Amino acid sequence: MKRIRFLIFIASVSLLPAQNLFPILGGQRSGTSIFSFLKIGVSARAVGMGEAVVALRQDAGSMYYNPATIAQFEQSQLSTSRIQWPADINYDFAGFSTRISGNHFIGISGGILHMEPMMETTEYLPHGTGNYFVFQDKFIGLSYGVKMTDRFSFGLTLKHVNENLAGHQMNSSMIDLGTFYWTGFKSLRFSAALSNFGGQARPEGTYKKRIIDKNTGEETVIDSEFEQFSPPTVFRVGIAMELMSTETQRLTGSFQLNHPVDNAENVVMGFEYLLYKSLALRAGYKINNEEEDLSFGAGFYVPLGPVSLRIDYAFTNFKHLSDPHRISLNIGF
Numbered sequence: 001m002k003r004i005r006f007l008i009f010i011a012s013v014s015l016l017p018a019q020n021l022f023p024i025l026g027g028q029r030s031g032t033s034i035f036s037f038l039k040i041g042v043s044a045r046a047v048g049m050g051e052a053v054v055a056l057r058q059d060a061g062s063m064y065y066n067p068a069t070i071a072q073f074e075q076s077q078l079s080t081s082r083i084q085w086p087a088d089i090n091y092d093f094a095g096f097s098t099r100i101s102g103n104h105f106i107g108i109s110g111g112i113l114h115m116e117p118m119m120e121t122t123e124y125l126p127h128g129t130g131n132y133f134v135f136q137d138k139f140i141g142l143s144y145g146v147k148m149t150d151r152f153s154f155g156l157t158l159k160h161v162n163e164n165l166a167g168h169q170m171n172s173s174m175i176d177l178g179t180f181y182w183t184g185f186k187s188l189r190f191s192a193a194l195s196n197f198g199g200q201a202r203p204e205g206t207y208k209k210r211i212i213d214k215n216t217g218e219e220t221v222i223d224s225e226f227e228q229f230s231p232p233t234v235f236r237v238g239i240a241m242e243l244m245s246t247e248t249q250r251l252t253g254s255f256q257l258n259h260p261v262d263n264a265e266n267v268v269m270g271f272e273y274l275l276y277k278s279l280a281l282r283a284g285y286k287i288n289n290e291e292e293d294l295s296f297g298a299g300f301y302v303p304l305g306p307v308s309l310r311i312d313y314a315f316t317n318f319k320h321l322s323d324p325h326r327i328s329l330n331i332g333f
Contacts (some may be wrong), residue, residue, distance in 0.1 A: 033232040033262035037113040037137040042093035044312035049270025050284020052256040055240035066193040067155030070097040070159035071145035073330040086321040104149035105206040107143035118194035133166035151182040174198035188241040197305015200228040220281035248272040308332040
C-alpha cells in the first residue's frame with residue numbers, strides 16, 4: 001500500500017500544469033540538433049510505457065536507452081523492431097546482447113531510417129524532373145556492460161552514425177553512458193544515462209553560395225561549407241519498482257526525467273501490468289512534450305522451453321502528425 005501511495009504522490013505532482021513545472025526554458029532550442037532520428041523510440045515495449053524505461057531491464061532494446069541494462073540479463077537477448085513513422089517512413093532496429101565472461105557483457109545494435117526514393121522537383125518543374133533522390137539515416141553501436149556489484153552495473157556504447165540526403169553524406173561518432181542501481185528498498189531501482197554525446201558534425205563537401213556585392217550589386221558564386229550542428233544529446237534519470245507482485249500478477253511503475261539539449265525538459269510516467277506471465281498491458285504519459293503525450297501497448301509471451309519469445313505492439317498519440325505504430329520481437333535464450 002505504501003508503494004502505491006508513493007507512486008500516486010509522484011503522479012499527482014507530475015500532473016500539475018506543465019508550464020508551472022517547466023517554464024519555456026529550453027523550448028527555444030527546438031530544431032537545433034542533427035541526426036534527430038536518434039530520438040525515435042525503437043522498442044515497442046519501451047514506447048508502450050512512454051519510454052520511461054531508463055531504470056528497467058526489458059530486452060536487448062534497453063541498451064538504446066541505457067547500456068548498463070545489458071549487465072542485468074540472465075539470458076542472451078535478441079530484439080528486432082519495425083516502426084511505421086509518418087510520411088511513409090520506416091525505421092528498423094535490431095539489437096543483441098550476451099554474457100562474454102563472468103560479470104562482463106557485450107551488445108551490438110543498429111538501426112536504419114529509410115523511405116522510398118523521392119522524385120526531385122524544382123520551382124520550374126513542380127511535377128518532377130525525372131530524377132530521384134534517397135534519404136537515409138543509420139547507426140551501428142557496440143555496447144559493453146559490467147556488473148560491478150550485485151546492486152550496481154555500468155555500461156557504455158560506442159556508435160557510428162551516418163546520414164545520406166540526396167548524396168550529401170554526414171558522419172559522426174557518439175558515446176552513450178549509463179548506470180543501473182538496485183537501492184535495496186523493496187524492488188526500487190535508480191538509473192541515469194547520457195545518450196548521443198559527441199562533437200558537432202556537418203555534411204561533407206561544399207555547396208554553391210550566391211553573394212551580392214553591396215557596392216557593385218554584382219552576384220558572385222562561391223563554394224561554401226555547410227554549418228555544423230550538435231547531436232541530440234539527452235540525459236535521462238529515473239526510478240522504477242514493482243507496485244504489486246504475486247504468482248499470477250505483477251504491476252510495475254516507472255518515473256523518469258529527460259533533459260535534452262535541443263528542447264525543454266520533460267517528465268515521463270509508465271506502467272506495465274503482467275497477467276499469468278503471458279499477457280502484458282502497458283501505458284505511458286509524457287508531460288511537456290510538444291508532439292507526443294499518451295502511449296499504449298501490449299505484449300504476448302510465448303514460452304518455448306528454455307527459450308522465451310515475446311511479441312510487443314505500441315501505439316503513440318501524436319498531436320499533429322499521423323500516429324506511429326511499432327511492432328517488436330524479442331527472443332531470450
